[in-house]
Each structure stands twice: as structure tokens, then as C-alpha cells.
Amino acid sequence: MRRMRTALVIAVTLAALSRRGAANETSTRTGLVPGPEPIPITAPQDGTVAESIRRGIDFLLARQNRDGSWGSARRTKGLNIYAPAPGAHHAFRTAVTALCIAALLETGGSHEDVSAALQRAGEWILKNLPRLRRATPDAIYNIWGHAYAIQALTRLCSWKHTPDAGRRAFETLIRSQIELLGRYESVDGGWGYYDFRAGTKQPATSSISFTTATVLVAFHDARDIGIEPPVRLVRRATASILRQQKPDLSYLYGEYLRMRPMRGINRPGGSLGRSQACNLALRLWGDKSISDEALKIWLNRLFARELWLDIGRKRPIPHEAWFQVAGYFYYYGLYHAALCIEHLPPAERTHFQGHLAHRLLRRQESDGCWWDYPLYDYHQPYGTAFAVMALRRCLRFPTGH
Numbered sequence: 001m002r003r004m005r006t007a008l009v010i011a012v013t014l015a016a017l018s019r020r021g022a023a024n025e026t027s028t029r030t031g032l033v034p035g036p037e038p039i040p041i042t043a044p045q046d047g048t049v050a051e052s053i054r055r056g057i058d059f060l061l062a063r064q065n066r067d068g069s070w071g072s073a074r075r076t077k078g079l080n081i082y083a084p085a086p087g088a089h090h091a092f093r094t095a096v097t098a099l100c101i102a103a104l105l106e107t108g109g110s111h112e113d114v115s116a117a118l119q120r121a122g123e124w125i126l127k128n129l130p131r132l133r134r135a136t137p138d139a140i141y142n143i144w145g146h147a148y149a150i151q152a153l154t155r156l157c158s159w160k161h162t163p164d165a166g167r168r169a170f171e172t173l174i175r176s177q178i179e180l181l182g183r184y185e186s187v188d189g190g191w192g193y194y195d196f197r198a199g200t201k202q203p204a205t206s207s208i209s210f211t212t213a214t215v216l217v218a219f220h221d222a223r224d225i226g227i228e229p230p231v232r233l234v235r236r237a238t239a240s241i242l243r244q245q246k247p248d249l250s251y252l253y254g255e256y257l258r259m260r261p262m263r264g265i266n267r268p269g270g271s272l273g274r275s276q277a278c279n280l281a282l283r284l285w286g287d288k289s290i291s292d293e294a295l296k297i298w299l300n301r302l303f304a305r306e307l308w309l310d311i312g313r314k315r316p317i318p319h320e321a322w323f324q325v326a327g328y329f330y331y332y333g334l335y336h337a338a339l340c341i342e343h344l345p346p347a348e349r350t351h352f353q354g355h356l357a358h359r360l361l362r363r364q365e366s367d368g369c370w371w372d373y374p375l376y377d378y379h380q381p382y383g384t385a386f387a388v389m390a391l392r393r394c395l396r397f398p399t400g401h
Contacts, residue, residue: 001077010118032294034247037266038303042353044175044361046395054058055368056065056388057108060100063369063381068120069128071378081375087142088133089376094132094145095224096378096385097121098152103385105155107392115161118303122156122166125149129173132180137199140184143191143211146177150218153177154225174222178229183213189236190213196326209242210274210332213281216241217339220284238285241278249290249298249389250276253324265324268301273329276302276336295340296348302337309333313363313372323348327373331386338390357394360387 008390064070071088083089102123108114129149132255134140153170156162162170183202186192190207199202216237219229244252252258257266264270275298283290303310310322313330321327334356341352363370371383 009275028068032297035248035297035301036298036304038306038355041355041358043350044357044394048361048384049263049357049391049394052364053107053205053388053391056370056384056391057104059368059384060104060381060388061113061285064100068117068122069093070100070121071376073376075377077316077374080131081318082139083137083141083376084135087133088139090132091135091141092126092376092378094125094129094142094244095148096382097124098145098148099382099385101125102148103156103388104285105152105159107388118156118159118161121169122162125152125156126169126173130176134184138195140191140193140195140203140205141401143181143184143193143215146181146184147215147218150174150177151221154221157225171225171227174225174227178219178222178227178233179231182230182233185233185236186240188240188255190240190255191237206254207237207244207249208252209241209244210277212240213277213336215276216281216285217277217336220281225351235284235396238282238287241282242287245278245282249275249279250273250292263324265319267323269305270323270325272309273303273325273333276333276340280336280340280343292344292348293342296327296352299340299352299355300339302333303352303359306359314374316374318373328375328379331370331373331383331390335386335390338393340391353394357391360391360394363387 006359025101060070065072066283071093073083073085077088083092086344104114104118132142132145134142148360153174157167159172181191184191186203186205186207188207190212190254192203192205193211195203195205216234219234222229243258244255246252246261246266248268250268251274252261252266252268253270253274257263260266279290279295283295308321308323308325311331312327315321315327318326318328337352338356340347341356344352360370365371369384370387371379373379
């Protein structure tokens with residue numbers, strides 16, 4: 001009898017816990033719980049932000065390679081990220097050059113010295129981008145090059161100094177990059193940058209949430225100028241991000257961690273640099289659950305808990321900081337936060353613009369650049385490009401091309 005009563009108590013308790021768990025799951029999926037909010041700060045003035053952008057532009061102009069590109073493999077350290085030559089460096093240089101093109105177009109494309117730099121960079125892209133492929137069966141860094149190239153090319157198509165023939169050439173390149181992204185899509189949908197599973201023609205890579213988000217943002221830029229990416233690619237990519245989405249809008253680093261949802265990198269502190277990009281990508285492609293309120297909750301969380309990202313900034317070993325944060329999350333995360341701010345009503349942006357500008361101005365180096373992870377000679381150009389594009393979105397009256 002005692003055993004029967006014990007079994008009955010256990011059964012009733014488990015049933016109650018099951019009902020409570022189901023109720024909690026319903027509540028978290030029907031409404032996000034507000035998170036932490038940042039300490040109030042004094043927002044920088046537009047003039048201060050504009051001067052910071054100018055110094056960043058000057059840095060990019062001074063560091064452009066003679067062939068029109070940015071970045072190189074010449075700067076090494078004792079511990080270098082896996083980068084099989086030459087393909088990995090083709091991918092890095094292409095991605096960084098594309099980011100610098102986008103940054104210059106957004107922040108100073110009408111100035112004569114900037115226009116000359118953009119002309120050289122555009123020629124480099126036209127010559128070198130068609131040859132970009134993955135480095136080896138396991139290193140698929142070219143995904144970043146294809147995605148950021150689309151973002152740069154869409155802006156070049158709208159640049160007033162681009163002739164009609166150049167615009168047609170850029171549009172052709174955009175279509176080819178979309179085709180290549182279809183070729184390098186994961187068998188499960190979405191994109192990753194390593195394939196340590198099989199090294200097959202179509203990668204067996206695990207979909208990485210923020211890599212996939214980056215491609216989807218680029219696809220949306222292409223759609224904005226009338227170039228539609230394949231519906232199947234978009235659907236499979238958004239589905240892969242949703243499979244990695246947690247109820248609080250943290251996102252797994254990659255689908256290979258789906259059985260470890262509470263590992264540090266998958267918790268809110270580890271997702272700070274990814275949630276902005278993933279939220280943005282889903283919203284751009286029609287996910288109504290990524291509301292203004294959802295964006296604001298995660299922007300507040302980013303600025304309240306930015307320390308977790310900052311602790312990882314400039315560390316030479318990826319993922320060595322708390323929550324397994326890598327240095328290269330920092331400016332990537334802040335740039336996509338700026339894009340999220342643009343999707344809020346104008347009256348609700350000021351608070352977030354002030355916090356974003358406050359952090360970026362504090363991080364600018366004495367030579368005018370920004371960097372977050374030592375990556376050969378690519379880190380200063382990409383960090384600066386992300387930062388000046390983010391700062392432009394902090395201005396009340398931004399100027400572009």
C-alpha cells in the first residue's frame with residue numbers, strides 16, 4: 001500500500017508539473033518578458049558623431065590597398081584562425097572590401113576622394129568576385145564574401161556615379177552571388193562556414209544562425225532593387241533560424257548545438273551579438289512575431305549587458321570569454337542593432353541611438369579605426385566599416401550618397 005501511495009503521489013506531482021510547464025511555454029511564446037534596461041547616459045551630439053565618422057572614413061581611405069581592395073594576410077600572430085590559403089583569404093578580402101564599399105557609400109560617397117576610392121574598389125570587385133569559391137571542402141568562408149558582396153553591389157547600383165553599363169554589370173554579379181549561395185546552401189537549409197561532417201559538393205554543414213541571418217539580410221537588399229532570390233532558399237533559411245530560436249529570442253550559435261540549449265553560448269549573454277541579426281532577418285522576411293516590442297527588448301538587453309560582448313573584444317582566441325563570446329561578435333552585433341533601430345518608429349529611436357553612439361565613440365582607436373578581433377590584416381577595416389555604418393544610423397539627419 002505504501003508503494004502504491006508513493007507511486008500515486010509521484011504521478012500526481014508529475015502531472016501538475018507537466019501542466020505548469022505547458023502553461024509557462026504558452027506564456028513565453030505569446031508575449032516576451034521585458035529584460036534588463038541600460039543605465040541612463042548622456043547621448044553624444046550629432047557633431048561629435050559626424051566627426052567620429054569622418055575619422056573612420058579617413059582611416060579607410062588611408063588603408064585601401066593599391067589594387068582597390070582592403071585587408072591582407074600579411075599580419076599574423078602566434079595563434080591564427082584556420083584559414084587554408086589561398087581560398088580563405090580570397091573570401092576574407094572580398095567580404096572586407098565589400099563592407100568597406102558599403103560603408104563609404106553610406107557615409108561619404110559624394111566626396112571626391114571617397115569617389116575615387118570607390119571607383120577602384122568597384123573595379124576590384126568586378127574583376128575578383130566572379131572567382132570567389134570555397135577554399136577547401138571544410139572551409140566555406142566564401143559565404144561571407146557572397147553575402148557582403150550583395151550588400152555592397154546593391155548600394156553601388158544606386159550610387160549616382162555608377163553608369164548604366166556598370167549598374168547592369170553589378171546586377172549580373174548580384175544574381176551570380178545568389179546562385180552561388182544556392183550552390184553552397186546546407187543540405188538542411190541555411191548556411192554555415194565550416195563543413196566538418198562530410199565535405200560534400202552541397203555542404204553538409206550545420207546551419208549557423210547568424211551566418212544565415214546575414215545572407216537573408218543581403219537577399220532582402222537584392223529584393224529592394226528588384227532582384228528576387230529563390231523563394232525556396234529563403235523559406236529553408238528562415239526555417240533553420242526558427243529551429244534555433246528560443247522562446248526569449250536568444251538563438252543557438254548553430255543547429256549542431258540544438259541538444260545543448262542552455263550551454264553558455266546559447267543563453268542570452270552569449271546571444272547578444274546574434275539576436276539582433278536573427279531578429280532583423282526574420283522580420284525582413286515577414287515574421288510578425290518580431291514586433292517593435294521584441295526589437296526594443298533585445299536592444300535594451302544588448303546595451304544593458306554589453307559588458308559580456310566587451311569582455312570578449314580583442315581577445316585572440318575565439319570563444320574564450322564568458323558565455324563563449326568571441327571578439328568578432330562585437331561590431332557585427334552593434335551594426336545589426338543599428339539596422340534594428342531603423343525598423344522602429346522614428347519617435348522611439350532616440351534612446352537606442354544614444355546608447356549605440358555612446359558605446360561606439362568610446363571604442364574608437366586613436367588612429368580613427370575600430371577593431372574587435374585580431375584577424376590577419378582584415379580586422380581594422382571590417383570593424384571600422386561596421387562602426388561607421390552603425391554611427392550613421394545614430395544621426396538625426398544622416399547623409400549618404
